[in-house]
Each structure stands twice: as structure tokens, then as C-alpha cells.
Amino acid sequence: MPRFIVPHPGHFPALKEIIEVKEAENLKEVEGVFMGVMGGSLEVMGSGRGVLHAPLIEEIREQTEYAHQHGIKMNIAMNSTCLGGHHLTFEGYKMFEWYFSELNKAGVDGVIVAEPYLVELLRDFPMKTTISVLSYVDAPQRAKFFEDLGADVITVDTNINRHFELLKGIVKAVNCDVRVIVNEGCLYRCPFRYFHYNLASHLSSLNQPRSPLFAPDYYFDKCINIRLRNPTQIIKSPWIRPEDIKEYEAIGITCFKLSGRTKAVNWIIECMRSYSHRTFKGNLLEILDCPQMLRDMFYIENEKLEGSIEQWKRCKKICNECGYCDKRTQEVLTYLK
Amino acid sequence: MKKEISEGRRKLEEELRNLVGNIFVPEAKVFGMVCGCVGFAVDLRGLQYDDVDVFREKISAIMEEISKSVGVEPEFVYARNLPGSEEVVTLTARELCERCKREFAESKAPPRPDIVVLKKKRWK
Numbered sequence A: 001m002p003r004f005i006v007p008h009p010g011h012f013p014a015l016k017e018i019i020e021v022k023e024a025e026n027l028k029e030v031e032g033v034f035m036g037v038m039g040g041s042l043e044v045m046g047s048g049r050g051v052l053h054a055p056l057i058e059e060i061r062e063q064t065e066y067a068h069q070h071g072i073k074m075n076i077a078m079n080s081t082c083l084g085g086h087h088l089t090f091e092g093y094k095m096f097e098w099y100f101s102e103l104n105k106a107g108v109d110g111v112i113v114a115e116p117y118l119v120e121l122l123r124d125f126p127m128k129t130t131i132s133v134l135s136y137v138d139a140p141q142r143a144k145f146f147e148d149l150g151a152d153v154i155t156v157d158t159n160i161n162r163h164f165e166l167l168k169g170i171v172k173a174v175n176c177d178v179r180v181i182v183n184e185g186c187l188y189r190c191p192f193r194y195f196h197y198n199l200a201s202h203l204s205s206l207n208q209p210r211s212p213l214f215a216p217d218y219y220f221d222k223c224i225n226i227r228l229r230n231p232t233q234i235i236k237s238p239w240i241r242p243e244d245i246k247e248y249e250a251i252g253i254t255c256f257k258l259s260g261r262t263k264a265v266n267w268i269i270e271c272m273r274s275y276s277h278r279t280f281k282g283n284l285l286e287i288l289d290c291p292q293m294l295r296d297m298f299y300i301e302n303e304k305l306e307g308s309i310e311q312w313k314r315c316k317k318i319c320n321e322c323g324y325c326d327k328r329t330q331e332v333l334t335y336l337k
Numbered sequence B: 001m002k003k004e005i006s007e008g009r010r011k012l013e014e015e016l017r018n019l020v021g022n023i024f025v026p027e028a029k030v031f032g033m034v035c036g037c038v039g040f041a042v043d044l045r046g047l048q049y050d051d052v053d054v055f056r057e058k059i060s061a062i063m064e065e066i067s068k069s070v071g072v073e074p075e076f077v078y079a080r081n082l083p084g085s086e087e088v089v090t091l092t093a094r095e096l097c098e099r100c101k102r103e104f105a106e107s108k109a110p111p112r113p114d115i116v117v118l119k120k121k122r123w124k
């Protein structure tokens, strides 16, 4: 059976509400949640995405207990892409070791990390090690490296969400679970990705720049503007429609992750519903995370995208020789007035 | 309107100082969002989560009053923390569009962990 892991914004009432809906609506495939941690609980550790809450170990333990009572697994995201070298100091090593052991004692089921050193450190604990999307696993060879380091689950780089040959190759190359993120709307082969996540990692940790940023939104603004000028980029982004999940199951992928832990809890719940039911009617941008703002600029009629996956499964991504996505954009996307 | 915004900023700062002490309100603004929401918001320095918790009703009442004076119906009043800290950096009173009613105000939980809901109108 396919399994979904859904974002948890971090505060306990949100967890309760997510679980309440899952149970009331019998969304059986929802297996677990994940939440970020930051500064408050861990002095130097940031996170790939922003973190809006800093649960302390005690709170993590309470929430984990509650999740377990309801058959839900608790995962903690610590997927900073830059730790400024701190983890490789003796104090840093000690601190991570201590923190992992506290998470373990708190009953946490899994930890999501991007940093290879942390992957190895986690071998000493029974918690499942999930490789973050921010480890950019985009080929069988890289997947194998991470599996050998200790991965139990590998979240593949969203850039290959529509590269079916590579996905198949990864599934074959490793024994661990392979997971795809379904609703991330980032630019395909985004030139800012590494830099933006490094920045986010620093800003959500205590490794802050020495003086205030004067252009903190540089990457984000560029990212929005690129799409405003060329909306085909939105169609080329590697999101996966709820209706197309079955194509991934067909190649042996059974783990799916929803993105959006910085979003409102009711938005998360709506996404959980749509993906659980494998269907969504309306503006596809309503269920895409990152950047959410696009839903107020464009309307993409999800129903009209039916069948496009067949092209994306096969295409070589040499877009200047193809033009399919340009054509689709004309047919499915309108500017909102 | 210009007068009401300036007056609102001054009044809020004064009332918060009376309640909690040394609070600074550098900016107050009326805004309109693409989704249809309109609101009144102030940036703050010096206010902490505990203060908001203790004076929840009073702070909400002041925000509601100022919000009405600038023509915004205060359906949803909230404070926003600096993520992961105790510092409260904005207070907002918002008249919500249909989507934000669903997404922002209809959950039992605060919509996000950095948001402290001070008042919420019941629509249903």
C-alpha cells in the first residue's frame, strides 16, 4: 500500500487536527508526519526550509506519544544544508550525538537529514534515517552512496520527478525505500536551489550573517519573476498531480511526501485530502507548496492536465527542441484578473 | 484616513506602554491583499508572547477599535512571533476573504505555530 508522510507545522493543536481529519475521513495511507526543529531546541542546527516553531524535547516526546496512540509515525526534519562546519568540531559532534539520543528516547520514529556525516552518526540509533530532498539524490549511484552511508529512506531530488528512467534505476539500485515529494512547485533545475537552501539553513540557525541582509528575498523574488515572465516554467516544474501518483506506484515507488510545513494547517489538511483521494478539481496551484503566491497570479486547470504525464515520462528534457510544455501552457494556464 | 492611521499607531503604542512597559511601534499600515483580504497591521518591538497572553483581551480590544477606525472590520486578530522566539513582531486585524476564512480561521489550531490568535469571528 502506498504511504504518505505529511507536513506538521509544529504546534501540538495542529497535529491533533491533522490526525482528527485523517481518522474521521479514514485516510489510511497517511503513515506519518514530519516537523522541523530549530535554534530553541538545538543551538546551531538550521533547517532547509524555514521553521516557525521550536519544540523542545519534552514537547516532541508528548507529541510523539500522541501520534503513536493514533498509529502515526513522527519524523523530525534536520535537513540543514550548511552547518558551517560546526558538526565536525568535537562540541558539534557531541551535541548532535546528544540530541539524537534525546530524540530517540522521546520515541521519535525517524530523522530527516541532508548532511552525510549526520547520516553516519544516525547509524548508532534505531530511528529511521531519511535522506532529505536537499541531499539532491538524482542518480542510482548517488542513491547507492547514501544507502551505504546508512539511509533507510531516500527522498529523491525533485528535479528527477519526471525522469522515469532514473527513478526506475534508483528503485532497482537500492534496497531502501525511495520517496518522492509530490507537491513542490520549485523551478525545474532551479539555478538558485543550492544557494537558497544554504541561506535558509543559516537563517534558521544561530550561524547568522554578521550584519543584517539587505536583499534577503533575492532568490525568492527572482524565482517568482522568472515565472511571471515565462509561465511555461510552472508547467515544467516537477510537481506530481494527485491523479498521477499511480504512475509512480507502477515503477515501484510507494512512499510519497507532501511538502508545506510552513503553511497553514487547513491548507495542509486540504492537500492531504486531495492526494489521499488521488483527485483534485480546480487550480492546481492551490495544492502546490513553494511558492504558494503563484496561486493568486495564475490558474492551472488540473483536469486539463490529464494525460500530460505520458509525455513527461518519456521526454528527454531538451526543451528547446520540444515545445510540448509551451503548448500545454497555452491550453491549461490562464492569468488571474 | 491618514490621520486615523497615525493616531492608531500612537494610541496602540501608548496603551501597550501602559500595559507592559517599554514598547515601540515603528510602523502601522492598512493593507489589501491579492486574495481579497484587507487589514490593519503594526510592527512592534519590545512585546513578548507572555505579555500578549496576559493581556490578550485588552490588546485585542485596542486592535479592534483602531482597525474599525481605519475602516477594516476586525474579523481575525492575531499576533505573530518571530519564529522560534518569544518576541512578538506584528499585530494584525484582518477582514478575511473566503479562502483565508477557510485556511486561516476555520482550523481549531492556530493556522501556524508563529501565530497567536487573539480574536476570531464565528462565521458558521
Ligand code: SF4
Pocket: A236, A311, A312, A315, A316, A317, A318, A319, A320, A322, A323, A324, A325, A326
Ligand atoms: S522536453 Fe518537452 S515535454 Fe519535456 S519538459 Fe521540456 S518542453 Fe516539457
Ligand SMILES: [Zn+2]
Pocket: A082, A083, A084, A198, A202
Ligand atoms: Zn554555510
Ligand SMILES: [Zn+2]
Pocket: B033, B035, B036, B037, B096, B097, B098, B099, B100, B101
Ligand atoms: Zn485572503
